[in-house]
Amino acid sequence: MGQGGKKMDILLEFITSRIKTKKITEEGVGVESFDDGAIIPLPDRSIDIVLTTDSFTVSPLFFRGGNIGTLAAAGTINDLLMMGAHPIAMTLALVIREGLKFADLAKIIDTIVAITEEYKIGIVAGDTKVMPIGSMDETGLIINTTGLGEIPSGQRITDSSLVPGDVIITTGSLGDHGFAMLVTREGMELETELKSDVAALQSLIQPILAYRVHAMKDPTRGGLTGVLTEWATKSNVSIWLDETALPFSDDVKIVAEIFGIDPLHVSCEGKAIIAVHPDDADKVLNLLRSNHLGEQAVAIGQVKDSRKGQVFLKTTIGGHRILDKPIGEPIPRVC
Amino acid sequence: MGQGGKKMDILLEFITSRIKTKKITEEGVGVESFDDGAIIPLPDRSIDIVLTTDSFTVSPLFFRGGNIGTLAAAGTINDLLMMGAHPIAMTLALVIREGLKFADLAKIIDTIVAITEEYKIGIVAGDTKVMPIGSMDETGLIINTTGLGEIPSGQRITDSSLVPGDVIITTGSLGDHGFAMLVTREGMELETELKSDVAALQSLIQPILAYRVHAMKDPTRGGLTGVLTEWATKSNVSIWLDETALPFSDDVKIVAEIFGIDPLHVSCEGKAIIAVHPDDADKVLNLLRSNHLGEQAVAIGQVKDSRKGQVFLKTTIGGHRILDKPIGEPIPRVC
Numbered sequence: 001m002g003q004g005g006k007k008m009d010i011l012l013e014f015i016t017s018r019i020k021t022k023k024i025t026e027e028g029v030g031v032e033s034f035d036d037g038a039i040i041p042l043p044d045r046s047i048d049i050v051l052t053t054d055s056f057t058v059s060p061l062f063f064r065g066g067n068i069g070t071l072a073a074a075g076t077i078n079d080l081l082m083m084g085a086h087p088i089a090m091t092l093a094l095v096i097r098e099g100l101k102f103a104d105l106a107k108i109i110d111t112i113v114a115i116t117e118e119y120k121i122g123i124v125a126g127d128t129k130v131m132p133i134g135s136m137d138e139t140g141l142i143i144n145t146t147g148l149g150e151i152p153s154g155q156r157i158t159d160s161s162l163v164p165g166d167v168i169i170t171t172g173s174l175g176d177h178g179f180a181m182l183v184t185r186e187g188m189e190l191e192t193e194l195k196s197d198v199a200a201l202q203s204l205i206q207p208i209l210a211y212r213v214h215a216m217k218d219p220t221r222g223g224l225t226g227v228l229t230e231w232a233t234k235s236n237v238s239i240w241l242d243e244t245a246l247p248f249s250d251d252v253k254i255v256a257e258i259f260g261i262d263p264l265h266v267s268c269e270g271k272a273i274i275a276v277h278p279d280d281a282d283k284v285l286n287l288l289r290s291n292h293l294g295e296q297a298v299a300i301g302q303v304k305d306s307r308k309g310q311v312f313l314k315t316t317i318g319g320h321r322i323l324d325k326p327i328g329e330p331i332p333r334v335c
Numbered sequence: 336m337g338q339g340g341k342k343m344d345i346l347l348e349f350i351t352s353r354i355k356t357k358k359i360t361e362e363g364v365g366v367e368s369f370d371d372g373a374i375i376p377l378p379d380r381s382i383d384i385v386l387t388t389d390s391f392t393v394s395p396l397f398f399r400g401g402n403i404g405t406l407a408a409a410g411t412i413n414d415l416l417m418m419g420a421h422p423i424a425m426t427l428a429l430v431i432r433e434g435l436k437f438a439d440l441a442k443i444i445d446t447i448v449a450i451t452e453e454y455k456i457g458i459v460a461g462d463t464k465v466m467p468i469g470s471m472d473e474t475g476l477i478i479n480t481t482g483l484g485e486i487p488s489g490q491r492i493t494d495s496s497l498v499p500g501d502v503i504i505t506t507g508s509l510g511d512h513g514f515a516m517l518v519t520r521e522g523m524e525l526e527t528e529l530k531s532d533v534a535a536l537q538s539l540i541q542p543i544l545a546y547r548v549h550a551m552k553d554p555t556r557g558g559l560t561g562v563l564t565e566w567a568t569k570s571n572v573s574i575w576l577d578e579t580a581l582p583f584s585d586d587v588k589i590v591a592e593i594f595g596i597d598p599l600h601v602s603c604e605g606k607a608i609i610a611v612h613p614d615d616a617d618k619v620l621n622l623l624r625s626n627h628l629g630e631q632a633v634a635i636g637q638v639k640d641s642r643k644g645q646v647f648l649k650t651t652i653g654g655h656r657i658l659d660k661p662i663g664e665p666i667p668r669v670c
Binding site: 008011012014015016018019020037038040042047049051052053054055056088091092093094095102105106109113122123124125126127128129130131132134135136137138139142144146149150183222260332333 | 340343346347349350351353365372373375377382384386387388389390391392423426427428429430431437440441444445448450455457458459460461462465467468469470471473474477479481483484664667668
């Protein structure tokens with residue numbers, strides 16, 4: 001749905017408030033919900049169609065751990081998965097600046113093809129536009145991917161379905177993608193292995209759908225804080241995080257310290273935050289940990305009934321800090 | 336699918352040749368067909384899903400007859416219609432350069448909303464990215480819209496279904512959009528009413544689907560020549576145009592003359608080229624003419640069996656000219 005932060009929220013509100021026809025049917029989910037995608041029930045059929053769209057304006061195009069193509073393919077697949085959908089197909093629209101190297105373009109497209117082939121997702125429609133040199137020089141390439149998925153009726157997962165008692169799980173460490181982009185962009189020579197965590201999560205997520213997963217979201221824009229503040233508001237609950245449980249790699253801690261950026265606001269591209277019924281939490285954690293994409297899965301907090309709409313961080317010194325969205329995106333243009 | 340011309344064809348071939356998983360099922364239509372959209376049959380269901388995607392990089396954003404929003408909404412609706420589909424929903428992804436006027440953005444979004452509301456098409460998912468000043472200065476805004484439609488199984492209309500004997504119809508005059516963009520861009524003070532023909536064609540097209548319409552396409556990239564050369568190749572037929580029948584407005588004739596640009600290569604955004612069974616041609620023409628969007632509908636040529644793959648123009652002096660795609664787009668960045 002876009003970049004994180006409150007400034008961006010104002011722009012998004014400006015845009016969506018003008019879009020009056022948001023829903024196709026009363027049962028659908030449209031732009032107004034700010035969810036990861038739209039749900040379109042097909043009349044008299046047992047499945048809903050899910051649509052999600054994303055433009056990728058990332059700079060640089062290649063970074064440690066992936067490229068803009070990895071982001072586009074994995075991001076779109078993950079957006080579908082986060083709603084409980086099975087990804088079927090994707091469109092691929094390229095805006096290419098004249099002078100972009102064919103070898104780079106080839107590498108990016110091959111990356112998208114490899115990921116979509118792995119999960120048998122068809123790239124079914126495309127569009128290519130060419131922009132003159134002097135325009136779009138910072139990126140050289142903008143990609144839009146729109147994903148189509150299907151979901152058995154009644155099995156959709158939305159942001160407004162958290163229930164007090166739910167356990168909040170992260171499938172792994174936080175902030176890797178955003179900080180890896182920052183390090184690449186600044187040309188920093190760190191003695192660090194820090195790289196983007198970008199990955200399509202299909203093999204990780206589909207098995208856990210057999211359990212009572214109440215909400216699921218990839219912490220892209222706005223990072224973990226972005227996800228949890230939206231959930232708390234939309235589900236009218238409070239969320240209580242345990243700071244000691246939050247998994248950050250050593251590299252993320254170092255870079256966060258150097259730049260003075262709170263890693264709770266920084267995006268991942270290969271992680272999911274999951275709210276699950278407390279009786280299913282251990283089973284879900286075990287399943288996640290059995291997959292290499294979820295080896296570091298851990299419970300990080302709980303959903304409560306009191307102080308609705310807020311997110312709290314239990315700090316190591318025993319206090320509570322209220323988590324709120326930052327005013328702007330701390331590391332812009334990372335997805 | 337992109338801009339017209341042979342240079343663009345080479346780029347598109349480069350891109351699509353790398354995309355190996357083009358089809359989801361054998362019965363589907365994917366990127367490899369270079370059709371206006373993809374067709375995705377839903378197993379055990381009586382409808383196919385149609386997906387189409389387009390990025391709009393037009394400059395300037397506002398022009399005589401419309402703006403980039405008119406193009407995005409009408410273009411996506413028309414792409415769905417051209418495959419015989421009923422448009423259901425649309426995604427809207429905006430890449431906005433910092434400093435774009437809110438009033439302009441509002442006007443553009445309101446245009447999209449007005450068109451989609453008229454036809455009860457939901458804007459169901461969105462994305463917004465912001466680019467820094469100094470990037471994308473030429474446009475200030477790039478829009479991607481992806482359209483979702485449905486089509487009863489067996490009723491799809493593709494580029495490869497022309498049959499010898501078919502009558503070729505245009506729903507109106509040719510080249511208006513491209514030349515209107517050119518005039519706006521050059522800041523020309525013409526004593527002319529020339530404006531873009533951009534329009535969503537839903538009310539015009541849906542009634543004629545009751546007849547034997549074998550192919551249908553909006554002459555955007557590459558203009559009329561682009562449509563017909565693709566049809567001749569894909570359907571393995573020849574197409575014979577009658578020059579005296581081709582409808583051009585006086586304004587288009589004047590501007591084409593001034594710039595030395597062949598109007599047969601110039602794009603329209605509110606016209607359809609239709610190949611119809613000869614016994615149904617008059618009925619279809621009458622239906623089209625009864626709608627204000629098709630008042631000037633006229634038969635312009637015929638499909639034949641001989642000299643397959645080629646397009647001929649019977650000139651006023653009695654000869655035949657072979658029509659071929661231009662090397663580049665004569666007026667770039669008009670859609």
